[in-house]
Amino acid sequence: MANEHVIEMRDITKKFGDFVANDHINLQLRKGEIHALLGENGAGKSTLMNMLAGLLEPTSGEIAVNGQVVQLDSPSKAASLGIGMVHQHFMLVEAFTVAENIILGSEVTKNGVLDIKEATKEIKALSERYGLAVDPAAKIEDISVGMQQRVEILKTLYRGADILIFDEPTAVLTPSEIQELVEIMKSLVKEGKSLILITHKLDEIRAVADRVTVIRRGKSIETVEIAGASNQDLAEMMVGRSVSFKTDKVKAQPQETVLSIKDLVVLENRGVPAVKNLNLDVRAGEIVGIAGIDGNGQTELIQAITGLRKVKSGTITLKGQNIVGASPRTITEMQVGHVPEDRHRDGLVLQLSISENIALQTYYKEPMSSKGILNYTNIYQHARKLMDEFDVRAASEYVHAKALSGGNQQKAIIAREVDRDPDLLIVSQPTRGLDVGAIEYIHKRLIEERDKGKAILVVSFELDEILNVSDRIAVIHDGKIQGELDPETTNKQELGILMAGGELKKEEGNV
Template sequence: MTGQNVQNVIEMRDVSKVFGTFVANDQINLQVQKGEIHALLGENGAGKSTLMNMLSGLLEPTSGEIFVNGSVEKIDSPSKASKLGIGMVHQHFMLVDAFTVTENIILGNETTRGIKLDTKKAEQEILELSQKYGLEVTPSALVRDISVGQQQRVEILKTLYRGAEILIFDEPTAVLTPAEILELMTILKNLVKEGKSIILITHKLDEIRAVSDRVTVIRRGKSIETVDVAGRDNKTLAEMMVGHSVSFVTEKKVANPGKVVLDISHLVVNESRGAQAVKSLSLKVRAGEIVGLAGIDGNGQSELVQAITGLRPVVTGSIKLKDKEITNHKPRQITEMSVAHVPEDRHRDGLVLQLSVAENMALQTYYKAPMSHLGFLDYKAINQKARELMAEFDVRGASELVPASALSGGNQQKAIIAREIDRNPDLLIVSQPTRGLDVGAIEYIHKRLIQARDEGKAVLVVSFELDEILNVSDRIAVIHDGKIQGIVRPAETTKQELGVLMVGGTLKS
C-alpha cells in the first residue's frame, strides 16, 4: 500500500482543535491512501474521535488544513462531508428505534415519487447495496427489533446509500459479540475490495493486525508515528500507543477466599417479555475472590445482575448478602448494604450524560456528608472529590466541570469504576469492565479489581472477553440458557473448554 505515487484520499495537515484552554488535537498529521484500511490507535481521550469528528463535519478545526482527493476543503457540516464522499459510523448508533431499517437509511435523503415517499424503490436500492457488500438486513424490520450487529449494518448502509467512498468507523466492535466482530472484519475487507477507503478507530490490537494496512498512533492529542501494520506484534503497538511497556497478564497472588458474601440460591428471573431468563441458578461469591461470569450474550447475565442489584424483580429463589436477605429489595437499600455496581451500558445506566463529571461521581453519595449539608449540596466538596478521583483513576478530561458526555467512552467507564470502587463496598459487581478501553486502561482496571479482591471484597465480573475472564478470575462460572453450566479454575482450563460450556456442552472428567 505504501509508496510515493499512491494517491491520498485524505490528508490532514497540522490540524488542531482547542476547547477553551484544553487542546484536544495538537497539529496532527494524517494521510489515508485510496483502497486501504488505515487504523487510528490511541489511548482513551487521546483525541481520535475529535479528529474524525472534524473530518466528518461535526466539528471545525481551530487551525490546519484538510485535503480530500488532493483539494483543500472546508468541511463545516456532515452534509458537506457527505457531498465529499465521507461517511462516519459512530460508536453509539444514530438510529431511530421506532423507524424501519429503510426509513433510517433514507432519513434526510428520501426518494420521492411526486410528493410521496417511494419506499419500494428505496428498499430495492438498499437490498442491492446489502448484497453487494455482504450486509444482510431486513428493510421492513423495526430497528428496535434487530440485534446490535444488525443495527451497525444499518449504519454502514446509511453511509453507502449516501455515496460514501471514505468510511470512518469509530470503535465499531465495542458492543459486538465475537461472532459479530468476525462478520464485521469480513465486511470491512469487502468494502475495500469494492474500492472504498476506511479509517478504523479501535483499541483492539488483534483487530488492527487482522485487517489494517497502516496505523497512525495518536498520544495525548499529538500524532506520534504512522507505520505499516505487517510485522508488528501487539506488544510493539501497545508500547507505541501508551509510551511504555504494557503487561497483557496481570500479576496476582493466589486468592485467599473468606466467608460467603453473595449467596444466590435457585434464582428464577424473567426477561422483559415474560420468558424465563434465569432458571433456578445458584452461585456463591466469597470475600477475597473474583468470580468471573462467562457466557455468550443473551444467556441471562444481564437479568441476573439486575436481580442482584434490585433493578429487576425475582420470581422465585433467594439472594443473600452476608446472610441477609436482599431479594426484591429496592436498589437504594441494596446500595446502602455495601453493594457497588458498574453497569454494562454506561450511557443508559451508569451516567447522566448532561450532568458534570463531578455530579456523576457523586450520584451514589450526594445525599450524605460531606457532599451535602442540611439537605443542600456542597459543590465545593463534590468538585474536590471528583478532582481527587480523576487524578487517582486517570480520568482524562478538560475538568470535573464538563458534562460527562464530553469524555471519551473509556474515560466515562473509568469515572464510573472510580465512583463505585471509592465507596469501599463488600460486594463489587462489574459488567463488561473494560468495554471500549485501551490496553493501558485495561491493565489499570484489572489491577484495581485485583486490589479490591486483596482488600477482602467479593468481586463478580461479567464479561464477554474470555482473555479478561481468564486474566482476573479466581473461579469462572459459565452461564448458558440461564443456568450455571459449570465452574472451573482459570489455571485448569482453556478458552476452548470455556467455549464448550458456553454453548451448553460438558467437559470430560
C-alpha cells in the same frame, strides 16, 4: 501516483477554549487500505475523526479529499463526498425500527409518501451482501447492542460511503461478531472502499489494518506499517511507557458467600424468560467472570441483582438477606457497587458535570450535602481526588460528562463505584473502549479489591479479559449457567463450546 491518498489531513489543530485536543496532526489514507488510528483514551482520536465526518471544524490546518482541499462543515457535506462514520456511541432513535433509522435523513418517497417497502428491500440486499443480518422491522430498543452496531454500519453503506470511519467498532461485539466484522471490513476494501479504524485492540489492528498512525496526548507520534511493528512497540508508542498484558495475581482465597442466586427466572422486555432457573454463588475474595455471547441473559441477570428489573421467581441472597423486590437504592446501600454495561444510558447523566456524576451515589449524605443542601466545595474536591487517582482525563472537574472520551467516562464510573468500598462489586464490560494502559490499571484495581476480601462479579465479552482476571468462570448460555471452568486450566476453545450451548467431554474440562 496522482491520487494515491483519498484523504489527507494536514497540520490539523483543534482547540476547545485553552484546551488543545489535536495539535498539528497529519494523517493520510490510501485508496483501498485499512488505516488504524491508535491512541490512549482522550488522545484526540474521535475529535480528529469528527472533523473528517463534518461534525467539528478544525481551528487550523486543512483536509483534502481525493486531492481537493474541502470545507467539511457538516455531516451532509462529508456524506456528499462519500465519507461516513460508524460512531462508538450509536446515533440511533430507540423508538424507531431498524429500517426507519437507516433511511432517516435519506428517505425514499413515492408520490410524496415514505416508501418503506422499497427501502426495506434495499436494506435487506445490503444486509445480505455484507453479512450484516438484521431484521429491518425490529425496533432499536428491542435489539442487542451488537445488532445496533450493524444498523450503524448499514446506515453508512445505505448512503453510499466510499470512505468509512469506524470508531471503536468492536467495543460492543462478541468474539464471533468481531470475526464477522473483520471479514466485512476486508470485503469492503475488496470493493474499493477505504477504511479508518479507531481501536485500542492491538490484535484487531494486526488482523485487519495495513498501516497505523499513533497519536499521544493530541500529537501524531508516528505512522508505521503493521507488518513491521510488534504489539509491545505499538503499546509503548501509544502510552509512552512499557505495558504489561498479563495481570499478576496470587491465587484467590475465597471466604464466605456474599451473593447466592437460586433458581432465578427473569423476563426480558417482551415477557419471555431471559434468565431461566439460574444458579450462581460469588464469595468474598474471588472474581467470578461470566462469559457468554451477547443476548444470553447477562443484562437481565445483572439488572435483577441490582434491583433494576423485576424477578419472576427464585431468590437472590445478599449477605444472607433475600433482596428480591428491594429498590436499587436499598441494594446500593447494602454495599453493592455496579458498573453498568451501557455507560451512557445507565452509568452517567451526560448533561451533569463529571463531579456531579462521581457524587451520584453519595450526594444525599455527608460530606456531599448537609440537611438537603449540596456542598459543592466537597463534591468538586472529592471528584478531583478520584480523577487524579483513576487517571480520568478532562479539562477540569467542572466539564459535562458528555465532553469526556468514552474511556475516561468509563474510568469515572469505576472510580465512583470502587471508591464506595462495596462488599459486592458488579462490573459489566469493565474495559469497553479502554486503551491498553487503562485496561492494565482497571484489571489491577479489580484484583486489589478482590485481595481486600471483596466479592466481584465481572461480565465481559472479551475472553482474554475473562481469562486474565477471573478466579472462576461461569459460562452463560440461553439464560442458564452452562458450566463452570477454571481459568488456569481452560482455554478459549472450551469457553466457545459452552458459550454455543455445547457440552465438554469429561477429559476436556472440569465441568
